[in-house]
Amino acid sequence: MLKLIDVAVAYGSFTAIKRVNIEVEKGEIVVLLGANGAGKSTTFRSISGISKLARGEIHFQGSPIGGRAPDKNVREGIVQCAEGRKLFPRMTVQENLKMGAYVHRKKKDDIKRSLEYVYHLFPVLREKHHDEAGSLSGGQQQMLAIGRALMSKPKLLMLDEPSIGLAPLIVEQMFQVIEEINREGITILLAEQNANAALGIAKKGYVFENGEIVVQGTATELLANDEVKKAYIGA
Amino acid sequence: MRIVTKRNGLIALLILAFSFPYIAQNDYYLHMLTLSFIWAIAVYGINLLSGYTGYLSLAHAGFFAIGAYSLGLLTVKAEMNFWLALAGACVITCVIGLLIGLIALRTKEHFFAIYTLCVGYIIYLVIDKWEGLTEGVRGLIGIPAPGSIGPITFDTAASQYYLVLLFLLAVIVIMYRIIHSLTGRTYIAIRNSEDLARTIGISTMKNKLTAFVLSTFFAGLAGALYASFIRFIGPDIGSTAIMFDLLMYLLVGGIGTLSGPLVGTLLLVILSQNLQFLQKYRMLIFGPLLTLIIIFYPRGLAGAAFEWQRKRRDKKLSMVRADMHMKAEEG
Numbered sequence: 001m002l003k004l005i006d007v008a009v010a011y012g013s014f015t016a017i018k019r020v021n022i023e024v025e026k027g028e029i030v031v032l033l034g035a036n037g038a039g040k041s042t043t044f045r046s047i048s049g050i051s052k053l054a055r056g057e058i059h060f061q062g063s064p065i066g067g068r069a070p071d072k073n074v075r076e077g078i079v080q081c082a083e084g085r086k087l088f089p090r091m092t093v094q095e096n097l098k099m100g101a102y103v104h105r106k107k108k109d110d111i112k113r114s115l116e117y118v119y120h121l122f123p124v125l126r127e128k129h130h131d132e133a134g135s136l137s138g139g140q141q142q143m144l145a146i147g148r149a150l151m152s153k154p155k156l157l158m159l160d161e162p163s164i165g166l167a168p169l170i171v172e173q174m175f176q177v178i179e180e181i182n183r184e185g186i187t188i189l190l191a192e193q194n195a196n197a198a199l200g201i202a203k204k205g206y207v208f209e210n211g212e213i214v215v216q217g218t219a220t221e222l223l224a225n226d227e228v229k230k231a232y233i234g235a
Numbered sequence: 236m237r238i239v240t241k242r243n244g245l246i247a248l249l250i251l252a253f254s255f256p257y258i259a260q261n262d263y264y265l266h267m268l269t270l271s272f273i274w275a276i277a278v279y280g281i282n283l284l285s286g287y288t289g290y291l292s293l294a295h296a297g298f299f300a301i302g303a304y305s306l307g308l309l310t311v312k313a314e315m316n317f318w319l320a321l322a323g324a325c326v327i328t329c330v331i332g333l334l335i336g337l338i339a340l341r342t343k344e345h346f347f348a349i350y351t352l353c354v355g356y357i358i359y360l361v362i363d364k365w366e367g368l369t370e371g372v373r374g375l376i377g378i379p380a381p382g383s384i385g386p387i388t389f390d391t392a393a394s395q396y397y398l399v400l401l402f403l404l405a406v407i408v409i410m411y412r413i414i415h416s417l418t419g420r421t422y423i424a425i426r427n428s429e430d431l432a433r434t435i436g437i438s439t440m441k442n443k444l445t446a447f448v449l450s451t452f453f454a455g456l457a458g459a460l461y462a463s464f465i466r467f468i469g470p471d472i473g474s475t476a477i478m479f480d481l482l483m484y485l486l487v488g489g490i491g492t493l494s495g496p497l498v499g500t501l502l503l504v505i506l507s508q509n510l511q512f513l514q515k516y517r518m519l520i521f522g523p524l525l526t527l528i529i530i531f532y533p534r535g536l537a538g539a540a541f542e543w544q545r546k547r548r549d550k551k552l553s554m555v556r557a558d559m560h561m562k563a564e565e566g
Binding site: 049069074075080086088089091095098099100102103105148152 | 417420423427428430431435437438
């Protein structure tokens with residue numbers, strides 16, 4: 001479904017990622033592991049079209065999408081849920097969600113249905129639909145960020161560190177919801193530092209270090225890998 | 236039933252605005268208010284781009300001047316009908332705005348401000364030096380007053396006041412509709428974070444460009460009204476001094492608020508008229524005032540009022556909640 005071939009991205013003279021090769025099949029959950037600044041977010045930005053490619057190719061559903069405008073990618077179903085629960089803090093929860101359906105803004109019925117789906121997935125958002133997004137707790141903000149991404153009906157959903165800064169119990173819920181979203185047929189690319197939880201629901205993973213993929217394999221392989229264990233699981 | 240509600244307040248303000256020509260003792264006040272309404276329209280234009288979309292433009296005195304000169308040239312030199320010239324002035328401003336926006340919007344933040352500052356100055360220079368077209372420093376003289384519509388004429392101070400007031404109200408209604416629509420939320424999303432806006436599928440360039448052109452439309456409209464109201468224009472109306480006046484109105488009133496442009500413009504125009512006797516020392520008052528407002532109320536007077544209302548509402552809400560909590564415990 002998604003294929004990155006030899007992708008490199010540079011910010012000025014600084015090369016953020018190089019020689020990145022990733023393959024994601026339809027319906028999979030694939031996890032990108034790595035420390036801060038290892039290149040996970042840049043990889044997402046290159047897929048969504050926000051960062052320009054210095055080299056390489058990206059294919060989505062068989063056609064090349066490198067260099068395509070981000071809004072076109074969102075319309076095609078490639079949706080990124082940015083790190084740090086980026087929301088529109090002064091807008092209400094419902095306004096935030098409706099902004100997520102921006103590319104479908106003419107289809108009012110579809111928006112209503114998507115809204116129902118998100119509220120079903122995160123009942124707390126329905127309760128707070130009239131509150132300002134900035135007034136939500138950390139976990140709720142993360143739910144809203146994911147909910148907003150779902151509003152654009154993604155085929156491929158990229159989640160950037162959805163568990164960051166959340167209480168363990170909330171993290172567990174979050175990963176359950178991610179699995180539930182995946183069961184609906186949405187392919188998921190997940191960037192995480194919480195390797196244990198992420199590999200628990202993923203099929204395969206890639207480990208980033210200094211902008212390159214250093215280890216890759218199925219979830220079971222990675223969980224058994226000594227380096228991964230040492231660096232990310234602490235066992 | 237509460238008597239002091241937002242709706243009643245607005246109705247009272249409207250009644251006051253419409254009856255003002257009967258209240259005002261002389262044409263001087265009418266003249267001053269008409270002029271500040273015209274400035275306010277231009278400030279609304281700046282607010283749409285700088286307040287809601289997050290792009291601080293310093294070129295809008297230039298667009299104001301383009302609107303004014305377009306109307307002046309179309310009526311004086313081309314002898315066009317006023318209403319046609321008014322529409323023409325807006326179109327010309329928008330077309331020039333579109334061309335400049337296409338280039339200017341490739342820059343961001345302070346670079347955008349600096350770039351537009353230069354654009355504004357270039358517009359001023361072109362008007363000042365292109366004597367063959369604009370008459371240069373001599374200015375354009377004899378611009379006709381707004382032409383009559385059927386039996387309604389605009390040759391008295393009061394009728395011109397009403398004309399400008401109607402335009403101002405239309406601008407405010409349009410702004411209200413924009414801000415409370417998806418388009419407005421799109422602009423706010425761009426102001427919040429352009430990257431985030433792009434990740435949800437907003438074409439940022441397209442939307443920034445429409446905001447830019449719309450904002451030049453308001454500035455051009457204000458300029459055209461100014462030209463027909465004052466009946467004489469010189470290159471100075473496009474100067475950076477005017478630009479910073481407009482910016483001051485916006486900052487004091489409240490950038491990114493709906494009422495800010497009107498509040499700031501009215502307040503400062505009236506204040507500066509009343510401090511006329513201080514002459515250039517007026518700045519000794521304005522300088523510190525502006526600094527204090529920016530430090531303590533970054534969203535101006537309108538923003539401060541908004542915050543105050545919010546705090547009061549939150550306080551009430553928490554009191555109600557505490558009350559409910561107590562009752563629940565008793566029950």
